[in-house]
Amino acid sequence: MEEIEPQLLRIGGSQMDLYHGLLSPDRISDEIIEYLQQNCLLEKNVYLEWLNQNDGFRLLTLSDGSIWVLREGKEKDKYVHVHPGRYSPQTLRVKASVLKTAIAVKIHVRDHPDITVNTELLNKIRKLIKLSPLKGLQESKHLTDVLALLSGRESFNELK
Template sequence: MPPEIPLPIQYNPYKHHFRFLQNEIKEWRVNDWIVTEKAMLSIGNNLFDFYLGNLTPEQICNSSLNYFETKNITTQTAFNNWLGNSEWKKITLPDESKWLIKQGNHADRYIHIHPAKFSKHTIRVRATTLKTVLTLCVHKIPISDDGEQNLQYVNKHRISYLQLSPIKSLDEEDSGILKLWQLFVNAAIIS
């Protein structure tokens, strides 16, 4: 858990926070690949919601904690009572993004938060897509005007660094990899 995630929050910015990963890419570029690879394990292998908004992980956590404090939910017992028989509940943060609140896996991190499906400032992402794009960005691979060249870049990095199968095409209109790669590249140019 990154140090900016306060107790009792359980939140994984490696799989749920775009700007956090932009900063991580800068760090990963100067580290050995083994450090990056270990961090990418936190991303897992599922489909998930990925936050693109301006709130930092710390602001997201503090806004969530503030929500609970205003409702006088300041203990695990109070949280369990609030959650009741529900598997999850949804709250809205100051930027109008919606977040799912579930029971955390750890006694000291009993409030598990992650972006809600189709919430404002979020997109749906496959873990392998995100890992592929992060690997390309860490290695400073530019997006080419040549679609075949992009496919070669993608497959080389999927095979060499992630031990993932190659893909058959990067259809310009439907490629989640290409869209996410472009998002990271454009953000790097802007920031």
């Protein structure tokens, strides 16, 4: 746990939308690049002007119905920044603390496969990653949803 804490801090403290659709990262990239090519938007200056005509961002719907936000990238040679749209189909909106907890639990369960995930265990893990305790799993539907998502299951109950 001590090793992952610095990495979890990089997640930040706000909310985000996690894509859980069937498109792979490569397929998402391919579809976006194809759209930009077809619309003559691959040149950096043209792309940035296109964004600026719409307050610095554009929304793009991909083949699975998911909606992606295109912005200006901040890296030198990577000027297209992409992330899932807010409340887009095939996404789950989560708080950073929920995602951090779910990742830490997933790692802990991987290392201890016979363990039962309960409120006591969650709070021990949350303490290790410097998050406040939960009253119970019933109050944290988002956490159970993210745990199920990270485990490739329909329901958190299958983790117990």
